[in-house]
Amino acid sequence: MKITEKEVDYVARLARLHVQESQMQRLTQDMGNIIAFADKLGELDTEQVEPAAHSIVVENVLRADEVQPSYAREDIIANAPHKQAGCFSVPKIVE
Amino acid sequence: MELLKLTAKEAADKLHSKEVSCAELTKASLEQIKAKNESINAYITVCEEEALQQAEQIDAKIAAGEAMEPLAGVPYAIKDNICTKGVRTTCASKMLGNFVPPYNAYAAERLSKDGVMLGKLNMDEFAMGSSNETSYFGAVHNPYDLDRVPGGSSGGSAAAVAAGMAYYTLGSDTGGSIRLPASFCGVTGLKPTYGTVSRFGLVAFASSLDQIGPLAKSAEDVAYIMNRITGHDKMDSTSLDIAYPDYTKALQGDVKDMKIALVREYFAGADAAVDASVKAAVKQLTDMGAQCDEISMPITDYALPAYYIISSSEASSNLARYDGVKYGFRAEKFEDLTDMYFKTRDEGFGDEVKRRIMLGTYALSSGYYDAYYKKAQQVRTMIKQGFDKVFETYDMIASPVYPTTAFGIGEKTDDPVKMYAGDLCTVSVNIAGLPGMSLPCGFDEKGLPIGLQLIGKPFGEETLLRAAHAFQCATDYHKGGAQA
Numbered sequence: 001m002k003i004t005e006k007e008v009d010y011v012a013r014l015a016r017l018h019v020q021e022s023q024m025q026r027l028t029q030d031m032g033n034i035i036a037f038a039d040k041l042g043e044l045d046t047e048q049v050e051p052a053a054h055s056i057v058v059e060n061v062l063r064a065d066e067v068q069p070s071y072a073r074e075d076i077i078a079n080a081p082h083k084q085a086g087c088f089s090v091p092k093i094v095e
Numbered sequence: 096m097e098l099l100k101l102t103a104k105e106a107a108d109k110l111h112s113k114e115v116s117c118a119e120l121t122k123a124s125l126e127q128i129k130a131k132n133e134s135i136n137a138y139i140t141v142c143e144e145e146a147l148q149q150a151e152q153i154d155a156k157i158a159a160g161e162a163m164e165p166l167a168g169v170p171y172a173i174k175d176n177i178c179t180k181g182v183r184t185t186c187a188s189k190m191l192g193n194f195v196p197p198y199n200a201y202a203a204e205r206l207s208k209d210g211v212m213l214g215k216l217n218m219d220e221f222a223m224g225s226s227n228e229t230s231y232f233g234a235v236h237n238p239y240d241l242d243r244v245p246g247g248s249s250g251g252s253a254a255a256v257a258a259g260m261a262y263y264t265l266g267s268d269t270g271g272s273i274r275l276p277a278s279f280c281g282v283t284g285l286k287p288t289y290g291t292v293s294r295f296g297l298v299a300f301a302s303s304l305d306q307i308g309p310l311a312k313s314a315e316d317v318a319y320i321m322n323r324i325t326g327h328d329k330m331d332s333t334s335l336d337i338a339y340p341d342y343t344k345a346l347q348g349d350v351k352d353m354k355i356a357l358v359r360e361y362f363a364g365a366d367a368a369v370d371a372s373v374k375a376a377v378k379q380l381t382d383m384g385a386q387c388d389e390i391s392m393p394i395t396d397y398a399l400p401a402y403y404i405i406s407s408s409e410a411s412s413n414l415a416r417y418d419g420v421k422y423g424f425r426a427e428k429f430e431d432l433t434d435m436y437f438k439t440r441d442e443g444f445g446d447e448v449k450r451r452i453m454l455g456t457y458a459l460s461s462g463y464y465d466a467y468y469k470k471a472q473q474v475r476t477m478i479k480q481g482f483d484k485v486f487e488t489y490d491m492i493a494s495p496v497y498p499t500t501a502f503g504i505g506e507k508t509d510d511p512v513k514m515y516a517g518d519l520c521t522v523s524v525n526i527a528g529l530p531g532m533s534l535p536c537g538f539d540e541k542g543l544p545i546g547l548q549l550i551g552k553p554f555g556e557e558t559l560l561r562a563a564h565a566f567q568c569a570t571d572y573h574k575g576g577a578q579a
Contacts, residue, residue: 008453015411015456016418016433017449018441027453033512034454038400041470044477051472052479054303054333055289055528056553061332075197079422088420091432 003032098123099259103169103316106262110168117168121150121211124170128260135236135258137251139175140183141214149211166319167209172261174252175215176222178296179203186298187230188220190417190424190443200296202307202324213261216251220445222272222300224248225514229447234504239543243501246279248272252310253280263311263320269304270402271521274533277310278496278546281535281575284310285317288553289528290335293328301409304525313573314563318342345557346564351384354489360395361494361520372537372545373495394481397474402522404458404471411455479527486552494520496546500539524550532559535572
């Protein structure tokens with residue numbers, strides 16, 4: 001399948017990636033080549049085949065809803081790029 | 096230096112019989128890192144002070160006659176996508192360049208008991224790569240030839256073992272990331288059955304494929320490391336609650352009557368030296384009593400595209416968390432919250448990571464989901480069924496790890512599809528969740544190591560270790576050692 005710059009731009013927005021003008025042509029070409037490579041899958045008849053999300057049987061793991069010790073607030077917040085008053089700090093989103 | 100040539104088990108024996116001290120082993124490793132890291136670039140972070148302190152404590156315990164685990168005190172290092180409490184864990188990305196985990200990954204925690212951790216190892220950014228050239232901290236160089244790649248993504252983990260910069264290491268394997276670098280650097284590596292090593296604390300790339308495993312100088316070492324890192328962990332919902340064996344018990348016995356399949360498709364494109372070495376290794380095993388047949392698994396031809404669709408789709412979802420809010424990098428200049436996400440991700444991720452996120456997002460997007468993601472999952476079922484059928488008759492599959500020996504730095508970076516195409520022998524193993532091992536089986540005309548891949552049934556690690564150990568008892572390829 002051929003992919004256009006418009007589609008690349010659309011996918012980039014979905015992925016919250018900003019594609020610089022100078023990279024657009026190259027990325028579109030790479031994406032096109034990779035997707036052409038993936039198009040080989042279309043050769044197979046999979047009509048009757050169940051999709052597998054995992055290689056093993058995976059079941060929900062449940063536990064009782066009990067209060068347990070957690071990480072200290074300051075340990076978790078220590079890695080935040082911006083923090084204020086013991087909280088994560090982000091740009092204002094509501095005026 | 097003779098100390099550095101010891102396997103982990105040999106070093107442990109000398110340590111516990113007080114022939115050497117833990118401080119001596121640790122200092123020898125640290126000196127080797129100082130001498131070699133500038134040219135090989137295997138380490139992102141070296142924990143010199145901590146390692147020397149840990150060594151001192153272990154020497155005190157040995158002097159006091161305290162009982163310890165078999166590999167206790169043998170210096171090791173960990174791939175930089177496995178969280179280590181208080182030690183920076185970068186995933187070789189600018190995005191996590193300053194991330195210091197407040198906890199240990201399950202496997203890191205297990206090794207830390209009476210352990211000496213030398214540091215954190217270089218890798219492809221977010222483990223996405225086959226050459227270890229996508230690291231934000233620069234490429235890793237192959238100790239056998241510094242102009243060549245060590246293989247990826249656990250390139251630092253393999254190069255460190257090969258160059259005597261650690262006695263053993265942990266890597267992770269999503270599509271070959273332990274086995275390929277093990278092959279290119281002449282060391283022994285094992286990707287365990289999915290679910291046997293907890294992924295708690297492993298930075299997620301493709302959750303249904305990722306698995307942590309050991310790299311070392313011998314199958315014997317690998318068995319001892321497996322004993323330390325396997326087990327059920329309630330922090331990982333895919334960790335299997337089963338009875339785990341003592342893997343070192345598999346280091347006895349022989350390969351008599353073992354049934355080995357040679358899958359024709361894995362030899363397609365293999366260069367002459369690789370083809371000949373792998374077939375000679377299989378002949379060695381049959382001379383020792385194993386049986387071998389050549390068979391065909393046509394579905395193998397579809398494994399690569401299925402792998403790249405599934406792994407990239409999972410990556411696009413897993414990497415959505417990097418938004419510059421809770422941890423990691425945040426861009427400095429932006430207009431509003433949405434723009435902060437865009438700029439942070441644009442500046443924080445490298446080109447290969449962006450390509451994979453783009454491919455995954457495309458495959459999951461409305462209109463393409465059925466044609467790519469669902470289709471790849473259906474092919475995943477077919478690949479699993481293909482293996483099930485082979486394992487009805489055979490105990491394991493033998494193949495090359497990679498069609499060639501280590502290629503040159505920069506040789507494949509311009510063409511992502513060319514880079515991806517090399518992974519044809521390794522990706523099926525992850526798709527089906529099987530154990531896969533890479534062990535040295537020869538050298539090409541340039542003296543570069545060649546790897547033999549052994550693929551087992553689910554939980555077939557013991558069969559692989561038995562065969563690998565028997566092979567290594569009869570041959571010297573694993574003693575290649577680039578450290579001299």
